[in-house]
Amino acid sequence: MEGAEPVNQDSHITHLEQQPDQGQDHQQQQQQAQDVDTDEGADVSKPPSTTPSGAPMPTTTDPALIEAWDHCWGVVKETPTEFDTWEELMRLADRQDGGFGPEAPPANISNIRTIYDAFLKQFPLCFGYWKKYSDLEYLARGTYGAIEIFDRGVKSIPNSVDLWVQYCSFVMEQKPDDQDAIEQLFERGAKAVGLDFMPHVFWDKFVSFFEEKGEFSKMAKLLERIIAIPMHQYARFYQQYAQLMASKPLKELLSEEQYDKYKKQLTTTEAAADGESQDAAAAAEDKPQEQLESEMLQLIMESSAQTHARTAEETNKRWPFEAEIKRPYFHVKPMDLPQLANWRRYLDFEEAEGDVERIRVLYERCLVTCALYEEFWLRYGTWARSQNNLDNLKEIYSRAVLQMPPSNPSLRLTLALVFEEQGQVEDARRQYQAILEQLPGHIETVVRYANFERRTSPDDLEAAEFVYQSQLGLEAVDEITQTSIVTLYAKFLWQVKKDVEAARIVFKTGEGKFDSRFFFSTYLKFEMDQPGDDYEKRVSKVFEQARYSGLPEAVKADFDQSYLDFVMEFGSSASRYSQLEADIKAPSVYVLESKKRAAAEETEDRARKQPRQEDVTMTSSTGAGTAGEGQPAIPAQDPASAPYPQQHWGAQAASYAYPSTTYPYAPAPAQAGTQWDYSAAPY
Numbered sequence: 001m002e003g004a005e006p007v008n009q010d011s012h013i014t015h016l017e018q019q020p021d022q023g024q025d026h027q028q029q030q031q032q033a034q035d036v037d038t039d040e041g042a043d044v045s046k047p048p049s050t051t052p053s054g055a056p057m058p059t060t061t062d063p064a065l066i067e068a069w070d071h072c073w074g075v076v077k078e079t080p081t082e083f084d085t086w087e088e089l090m091r092l093a094d095r096q097d098g099g100f101g102p103e104a105p106p107a108n109i110s111n112i113r114t115i116y117d118a119f120l121k122q123f124p125l126c127f128g129y130w131k132k133y134s135d136l137e138y139l140a141r142g143t144y145g146a147i148e149i150f151d152r153g154v155k156s157i158p159n160s161v162d163l164w165v166q167y168c169s170f171v172m173e174q175k176p177d178d179q180d181a182i183e184q185l186f187e188r189g190a191k192a193v194g195l196d197f198m199p200h201v202f203w204d205k206f207v208s209f210f211e212e213k214g215e216f217s218k219m220a221k222l223l224e225r226i227i228a229i230p231m232h233q234y235a236r237f238y239q240q241y242a243q244l245m246a247s248k249p250l251k252e253l254l255s256e257e258q259y260d261k262y263k264k265q266l267t268t269t270e271a272a273a274d275g276e277s278q279d280a281a282a283a284a285e286d287k288p289q290e291q292l293e294s295e296m297l298q299l300i301m302e303s304s305a306q307t308h309a310r311t312a313e314e315t316n317k318r319w320p321f322e323a324e325i326k327r328p329y330f331h332v333k334p335m336d337l338p339q340l341a342n343w344r345r346y347l348d349f350e351e352a353e354g355d356v357e358r359i360r361v362l363y364e365r366c367l368v369t370c371a372l373y374e375e376f377w378l379r380y381g382t383w384a385r386s387q388n389n390l391d392n393l394k395e396i397y398s399r400a401v402l403q404m405p406p407s408n409p410s411l412r413l414t415l416a417l418v419f420e421e422q423g424q425v426e427d428a429r430r431q432y433q434a435i436l437e438q439l440p441g442h443i444e445t446v447v448r449y450a451n452f453e454r455r456t457s458p459d460d461l462e463a464a465e466f467v468y469q470s471q472l473g474l475e476a477v478d479e480i481t482q483t484s485i486v487t488l489y490a491k492f493l494w495q496v497k498k499d500v501e502a503a504r505i506v507f508k509t510g511e512g513k514f515d516s517r518f519f520f521s522t523y524l525k526f527e528m529d530q531p532g533d534d535y536e537k538r539v540s541k542v543f544e545q546a547r548y549s550g551l552p553e554a555v556k557a558d559f560d561q562s563y564l565d566f567v568m569e570f571g572s573s574a575s576r577y578s579q580l581e582a583d584i585k586a587p588s589v590y591v592l593e594s595k596k597r598a599a600a601e602e603t604e605d606r607a608r609k610q611p612r613q614e615d616v617t618m619t620s621s622t623g624a625g626t627a628g629e630g631q632p633a634i635p636a637q638d639p640a641s642a643p644y645p646q647q648h649w650g651a652q653a654a655s656y657a658y659p660s661t662t663y664p665y666a667p668a669p670a671q672a673g674t675q676w677d678y679s680a681a682p683y
Helices: 009-016 022-040 063-078 083-094 106-122 127-141 143-156 161-174 179-193 200-213 216-226 234-247 256-274 277-286 289-323 337-353 356-369 374-386 390-403 410-421 425-438 443-456 462-470 479-496 500-509 517-528 535-547 553-570 574-609 613-620 649-653
Strands: none
Touching: 063 083, 083 106, 106 127, 127 143, 127 161, 143 161, 143 179, 161 179, 161 200, 179 200, 200 216, 200 234, 216 234, 234 289, 256 289, 289 337, 337 356, 337 374, 356 374, 374 390, 374 410, 390 410, 410 425, 410 443, 425 443, 443 462, 443 479, 462 479, 479 500, 479 517, 500 517, 517 535, 535 553, 553 574
């Protein structure tokens, strides 16, 4: 995740700290000495450098710690999203022998850096761990190391008020004489978090910095900025501004330009009231300095009071939304539904207000607390696109893919499209490749990747074809997914590459292997679109394969009826139709009638063997007998006994749709009644 302001990290750090501290030099010397010892004692037996699972060996002789360390490494390696295990691993790292200072064993320092780097790559929004990491680096490398980690932290989570306050406080303590660097750092923080609703801790720190330095003119100018921001505790800053303006001569608080502006404004106001500008101007010049500044201060406070009133109004508009935010920080636990709904309403409100910078800041805040919710990233991207800023759009989705688990690649697919829009073909290609490395056979990615290659090289479809070929026969891909890939590959060869024979070869690889409605529907459509003398034979063969496949009986019944319609419309033999009709319909009629007769006989037999409940009821009750007494029981009608409705082939084919959007993770729903459109994408 990038920061709110493009900053050259290396140059910024160098400005704060020209040379590394002695701790870094000591570490390098210690590493060199270790290398010498290693070379001299190469033949000496050494303890293992890794644990049984391949994790780096911790600096300890405690077997329990080593075992726990090894277990935790194995868990986070297999499942990087296991937050609790990461925390346990960091606690174990703190227990290593030798600590983490300049005298610590190099392995200690290497291990804990490896842990924190990996953890913060997975969870960059956990601002508290950036602070802890900077503390550890301060022990190991001094000020320079801590500043480097702080700078990485505020670029990963630029709208963390707490992290900015800690960063600025650290630099103020360690570099108190470097006022320019501190002021620049505060300005970076102000741009990142100044429009937050609760940034008062940061603004307090910034104001106190100027106050301690005796820079009252800068302090007044800063407070003038702050009182115009809708936020919590806005009234307190207004009071501080009013007290400052009343406590010092205006010559000390205002720049020369501001002083002249207010003096001119006072003169213009008096001239307008008197109607004699020259006399009024002369009178203003003759006023004592104290009186002149008193009247100027009154103008300033009237203007600031108007600003304060607008700020109060804007703050009150936002307060109902802010009051509903119960978790303003990132956590891996799901958000409750009322808070998610509140963020949606809040974004609706701010977008309606139309202030671009406030909208951007609110999205950034939202995507700290709701970082694991795809809908907010997509919404942010949609808004950014409406601003006609593709660079910002790319930055948003680049951050989004770092937050989403690999099992949800939709945002990475969107990022690939953005790269393609900007002509960054290789970057787009890498996104597709990254998904297929994590999720082999992911159908949507395969289709999008192949079509990306088709658009990139419309005159040479080999790259697009290779995408499908590379996903065939993978061991990690289940049969259902493999069926879809084969079907889509054949469809690509048929409809895009126009290679009918190649498509037929691919379809034939699935004969007797795939029991899939999608496969047979597409295969049938393919053969029905190919004219020729053997037309009826080819289509009938596919129908026969579907009839005797492992498809569910209800699906096969659909194919049977469609087969019958096909033979009627395209067949060359009436006897063939009669035979097929008898084969498909007659057995089902006889079986159903037989079941009905058997059910009726069973009911009558049971009635003869058991005393009738009606008689028992009438004997033991003075009420009337049961209605319908003496009538035979009627068995429940079997829904399947109704004759199958005659339909046209096209109506039957309408139910042979592509897989659903969740395919292959959920079964494809029937889509009867819709047009069978093979040109549409299956997602």
